[in-house]
Amino acid sequence: xxxxxxxxxxxxxxxxxxxxxxxxxxxxxxxxxxxxxxxxxxxxxxxxxxxxxxxxxxxxxxxxxxxxxxxxxxxxxxxxxxxxxxxxxxxxxxxxxxxxxxxxxxxxxxxxxxxxxxxxxxxxxxxxxxxxxxxxxxxxxxxxxxxxxxxxxxxxxxxxxxxxxxxxxxxxxxxxxxxxxxxxxxxxxxxxxxxxxxxxxxxxxxxxxxxxxxxxxxxxxxxxxxxxxxxxxxxxxxxxxxxxxxxxxxxxxxxxxxxxxxxxxx
Numbered sequence: 001x002x003x004x005x006x007x008x009x010x011x012x013x014x015x016x017x018x019x020x021x022x023x024x025x026x027x028x029x030x031x032x033x034x035x036x037x038x039x040x041x042x043x044x045x046x047x048x049x050x051x052x053x054x055x056x057x058x059x060x061x062x063x064x065x066x067x068x069x070x071x072x073x074x075x076x077x078x079x080x081x082x083x084x085x086x087x088x089x090x091x092x093x094x095x096x097x098x099x100x101x102x103x104x105x106x107x108x109x110x111x112x113x114x115x116x117x118x119x120x121x122x123x124x125x126x127x128x129x130x131x132x133x134x135x136x137x138x139x140x141x142x143x144x145x146x147x148x149x150x151x152x153x154x155x156x157x158x159x160x161x162x163x164x165x166x167x168x169x170x171x172x173x174x175x176x177x178x179x180x181x182x183x184x185x186x187x188x189x190x191x192x193x194x195x196x197x198x199x200x201x202x203x204x205x206x207x208x209x210x211x212x213x214x215x216x217x218x219x220x221x222x223x224x225x226x227x228x229x230x231x232x233x234x235x236x237x238x239x240x241x242x243x244x245x246x247x248x249x250x251x252x253x254x255x256x257x258x259x260x261x262x263x264x265x266x
Contacts, residue, residue, distance in 0.1 A: 008147030097260040111245045118238035136220040143213045150206030157199045164192030
């Protein structure tokens with residue numbers, strides 16, 4: 001009866017053993033299972049099941065040793081690239097700013113040209129006015145001389161300083177280069193009362209001399225005005241050009257200096 005139960009439970013036992021052996025991670029599991037299946041095809045001898053149950057799997061073979069390779073050298077740490085050394089000395093920007101400032105400081109051609117134009121305008125004004133001014137000055141002096149002579153002779157007539165022989169006044173006689181006293185001696189005359197109407201005659205004589213002189217002076221003054229104005233306009237324009245050139249140069253110098261300061265502080 002015991003043997004019959006064993007035969008009846010043989011497939012179950014074999015299946016259990018196959019499951020156990022399938023879960024074992026040993027190289028002989030496949031061979032053992034095959035032998036058990038072959039055994040299941042024939043009746044078990046008494047004691048065979050015990051032998052199967054008492055089966056001990058051979059010790060698992062150890063995994064083959066893998067030859068250790070040569071130790072890999074540790075990688076060297078990467079060195080950060082060193083920054084390029086900063087250039088010493090003035091930068092290119094600073095040198096350029098210095099050169100520009102020096103160029104502007106040395107560039108005085110514009111101002112020199114404006115000043116030369118001013119001198120030329122001044123000389124032209126003087127040349128334009130010179131002949132007229134010279135003639136006007138001469139005419140003015142002549143007017144003063146004639147007027148003074150008229151006043152002196154009129155005073156002599158009022159003082160009765162006339163020659164008793166010729167009737168001329170002292171001024172008229174001395175104008176010819178002869179002293180009044182010598183003239184009286186030569187003509188054997190005396191200082192006498194001037195003839196009536198002598199004063200009016202003297203004033204008419206001098207008035208006739210003064211009138212053309214005064215007209216000429218008026219004409220010259222009329223010419224001096226426009227000529228002087230035109231010449232002065234050129235002078236004023238030249239002065240404005242000089243001032244503009246100086247202002248422009250000052251502005252350029254200030255801008256160049258600011259650029260130089262900015263470059264020096266970088």
